Every structure is written in C-alpha cells, then in structure tokens.
Amino acid sequence: MSAKIITITREFGSGGRTIGKKVAEALGYDFYDWNLVSKIAAESGFAPEFVEENCEDASSALPWLFRAQNVGGDLSDQLFAAQRNVIWQLAEKGSCVIVGRCADYLLRTRTDVLNCFIYAEGEAKKQRIIHEYGETEVSIDKRLKDKDRKRKAHYQYYTGRKWGRAFYYDVCLDSGRLGIDACIDTVVSLAKSFTCTTPKEED
Amino acid sequence: MSAKIITITREFGSGGRTIGKKVAEALGYDFYDWNLVSKIAAESGFAPEFVEENCEDASSALPWLFRAQNVGGDLSDQLFAAQRNVIWQLAEKGSCVIVGRCADYLLRTRTDVLNCFIYAEGEAKKQRIIHEYGETEVSIDKRLKDKDRKRKAHYQYYTGRKWGRAFYYDVCLDSGRLGIDACIDTVVSLAKSFTCTTPKEED
Numbered sequence: 216m217s218a219k220i221i222t223i224t225r226e227f228g229s230g231g232r233t234i235g236k237k238v239a240e241a242l243g244y245d246f247y248d249w250n251l252v253s254k255i256a257a258e259s260g261f262a263p264e265f266v267e268e269n270c271e272d273a274s275s276a277l278p279w280l281f282r283a284q285n286v287g288g289d290l291s292d293q294l295f296a297a298q299r300n301v302i303w304q305l306a307e308k309g310s311c312v313i314v315g316r317c318a319d320y321l322l323r324t325r326t327d328v329l330n331c332f333i334y335a336e337g338e339a340k341k342q343r344i345i346h347e348y349g350e351t352e353v354s355i356d357k358r359l360k361d362k363d364r365k366r367k368a369h370y371q372y373y374t375g376r377k378w379g380r381a382f383y384y385d386v387c388l389d390s391g392r393l394g395i396d397a398c399i400d401t402v403v404s405l406a407k408s409f410t411c412t413t414p415k416e417e418d
Numbered sequence: 419m420s421a422k423i424i425t426i427t428r429e430f431g432s433g434g435r436t437i438g439k440k441v442a443e444a445l446g447y448d449f450y451d452w453n454l455v456s457k458i459a460a461e462s463g464f465a466p467e468f469v470e471e472n473c474e475d476a477s478s479a480l481p482w483l484f485r486a487q488n489v490g491g492d493l494s495d496q497l498f499a500a501q502r503n504v505i506w507q508l509a510e511k512g513s514c515v516i517v518g519r520c521a522d523y524l525l526r527t528r529t530d531v532l533n534c535f536i537y538a539e540g541e542a543k544k545q546r547i548i549h550e551y552g553e554t555e556v557s558i559d560k561r562l563k564d565k566d567r568k569r570k571a572h573y574q575y576y577t578g579r580k581w582g583r584a585f586y587y588d589v590c591l592d593s594g595r596l597g598i599d600a601c602i603d604t605v606v607s608l609a610k611s612f613t614c615t616t617p618k619e620e621d
Contacts (some may be wrong), residue, residue, distance in 0.1 A: 332584055332590075334584060334585060336618075336619040337619060338619070379583055379584050379585055380582055380583065380584070381535055381537060381582050381583070381584040381587075381590040382537060382582055382592075384584075384590070384592070385591075385592045385595050385596055386589070386590065386591055386592070386596065386604075387535075387584040387587070387589065387590035387591075388588075388589055388590075389585075389587070389588045389589070392588050392612075392614045392618070393588055393589065393608055393611075393612070393614075394611065394613065396611075397607075397608055397611045397612075400607070400611075401589075401604055401607070401608065404600075404603070404604070404607075405596055405600055405604065408596075408597065408599075408600045408603075409595075409596070409600075410597065411595045411596075415539075415595070416539040416540060416541070
C-alpha cells in the first residue's frame with residue numbers, strides 16, 4: 216500500500232513545488248499546482264485572472280478587505296468552495312501530488328493522504344528565489360517577506376491553523392539544510408511505505 | 419559527509435527514544451538518553467535523584483515554583499548549565515544521538531547537527547505508552563497529558579521556543595502515521611546524506 220494523495224504545503228522559495236513535481240514523476244502520479252487555476256475558474260465561473268488574483272500568494276488580504284468594506288466577502292468564500300470541489304474531484308480521480316492551495320486542510324477527512332510541509336531558512340530561500348525567478352526591481356528581502364506574509368495569512372484565514380506547526384503534517388522537511396534531492400527521496404519513500412488508513416487527527 | 423550529531427526532540431509516547439536508539443545502532447553512533455542523568459549529576463555535583471527529579475519530564479514546574487518562593491531558582495539554572503556542559507562534551511567526543519534534554523537548542527551553534535522532532539497523534543501515543551510502560555492506577559489520558567505538559571513547559575522555559583514549531587528542526591516525523599521503522603530509515607538516510615555545514619538559523 217502507499218499514499219494515494221500527497222499534499223505539499225510550502226514556504227515561498229523552499230523548492231516545495233519542485234519537490235512535489237519530482238515526487239509525482241517518481242511515483243507516476245498526476246501533479247497539480249498552477250494548473251489548478253483554470254480548473255477552479257471553470258468550476259466557479261470566475262475568470263482565471265480573478266482566481267489567480269485571489270490565490271494563496273497574490274491578494275490574500277482580499278477577504279478581510281472585502282469584509283471590512285462589507286462588500287464581496289462571499290466572493291472569496293465562493294472561490295474557496297470551488298477550490299475545495301476541484302481538489303476533491305481530483306483526489307477522487309486518481310493518485311496525485313497537490314502543491315499548496317490548502318489541500319492538506321481541504322482533504323483532511325480522507326484516509327489516504329500523506330501531508331508534507333516544506334520550508335527553508337531565509338538565506339536558502341533568497342538564493343533559490345533569485346535562481347528560479349531572477350532579480351527584479353523589488354528587493355529580494357521584500358519579495359520574500361511579502362509573499363510569505365500573504366501565503367501564511369491566506370492559509371491561516373481559510374484553515375484556522377497556525378503556519379508551520381508540525382502536528383498538521385506527517386512529515387516536515389527543511390529543504391535548504393537537507394537538500395532538494397534528499398527531500399524528494401524522503402517523500403517518495405514515505406509515500407511508498409505509507410499504510411495509515413485513518414484521517415489525520417485534528418491538532 | 420554525514421551529520422555527526424543527531425538530536426531527537428520528542429513527544430511522550432511517540433517512540434522517539436526507540437527511533438533514536440535504532441538510528442544510533444544503524445550508524446554506529448553513541449546513544450544518550452537516561453544515561454545522561456549520572457553524567458549531569460557528576461558534572462553538577464547534585465545527586466542523581468535531584469537531577470532526575472528536575473529533568474524534562476519530572477518536576478519541570480520547579481523553576482517557577484522556586485522563583486515564586488524566591489528560593490533556589492538558580493539551582494535549576496545551575497543544573498541546566500551542567501546539562502549544557504555535559505551535552506557539549508559528548509558532542510565534542512564523537513558521533514552520537516542525543517534524545518531530549520533540549521540538546522537541539524543547546525547545540526544550536528554547532529555546524530554538524532541534524533535536528534529531528536518526533537511526534538504522534540493522541541491515540542497512537544496512548545497505545546504506545548500502554549505497550550511500552552504498561553497500565554498504572556493513573557488513567558492513560560492523565561499520564562499523557564501530565565507528561566506532555568511538563569515536557570513542553572520545560573522545553574519552552576529553557577529554550578524560549580514554541581513546542582512543535584517545525585522551523586527549529588531539519589526533519590519532523592509523525593511516527594504514529596508513518597510507522598517507527600519508516601522514521602528510523604528516514605533519519606538514518608538524512609543523516610548519511612547531510613552536507614550542511616552551517617548552524618541552524620534562529621527562527
């Protein structure tokens with residue numbers, strides 16, 4: 216037996232997406248990341264641009280902003296509901312790796328999910344962001360801080376969970392200190408040996 | 419290259435001690451757990467019984483109690499200083515696995531340490547405690563709650579860290595869901611492939 220679904224919750228710049236992609240390739244699983252946007256757009260009826268703008272990294276402050284102005288708050292909730300439906304449909308469809316999008320939380324009642332959290336130290340994340348996405352006019356410190364803040368706020372808002380608390384996950388890995396390859400090998404190995412058949416207990 | 423020192427911070431009932439012992443055997447490393455008590459007693463001049471009473475699981479509320487009464491607070495600090503000295507001496511001496519005793523925090527400036535956190539869900543911990551230590555007159559729920567509370571309080575008091583925050587560790591594993599053997603294999607494998615040569619960044 217092995218884990219049918221693998222969720223990867225990750226810090227910006229930790230290489231979590233790369234790790235998820237390589238794990239999916241190694242296991243022959245489907246891989247979902249940015250390609251979820253078009254599926255969520257189709258499910259919700261919203262434009263892909265709107266979905267992307269309201270995704271975990273972009274305008275995560277929107278729900279608060281909408282609510283503070285007492286308009287449109289339920290648009291974010293509608294979007295999140297569509298996200299939940301899409302992720303559940305994909306999990307039903309077949310074995311897959313899902314990166315981000317609160318998939319760990321959304322699939323928490325399933326019995327076949329291995330939940331992973333990937334993070335790294337500041338310097339390792341900065342080096343990786345420059346290497347992967349290149350330099351921009353905005354300083355690397357600001358890019359990292361902004362993205363981390365938004366992703367964390369989005370996750371905590373929708374899940375009610377504290378960012379980085381180990382107990383929500385089956386395995387947490389510091390990709391900067393362990394190396395991307397070691398993280399890939401670890402997740403693949405743990406997914407293969409996974410025999411757990413109960414949902415992850417709430418912390 | 420590989421990690422010379424492995425620290426295991428663990429929840430009561432998670433099997434962290436067993437995992438550490440097996441990892442030490444697999445790597446041919448020394449193993450330190452309860453046997454640290456006599457070394458800390460020798461270093462500090464305190465009786466082994468006093469050391470044990472003030473260890474992470476026993477009377478961890480003592481520092482507060484001492485301080486509230488304005489007597490003896492520095493005894494706990496003296497004991498912790500002796501603990502730090504012993505752990506540093508052992509780390510200098512040779513490759514080893516150290517379970518508990520805030521070793522992750524005490525060795526945080528070293529460059530050759532793999533830090534692991536082992537935890538498990540409530541039901542898995544209860545089953546393991548009964549299996550390992552047997553039934554007692556005190557209910558399993560109370561034993562688990564008391565020990566967890568004391569260990570967490572001791573760790574947070576001496577390290578200033580939040581219990582269970584992933585970022586302090588290189589790897590965190592849910593031994594209940596992954597299984598003890600998979601945890602042993604993971605730590606051994608990560609220790610072998612470890613090439614990091616910098617101290618773990620402060621969170």
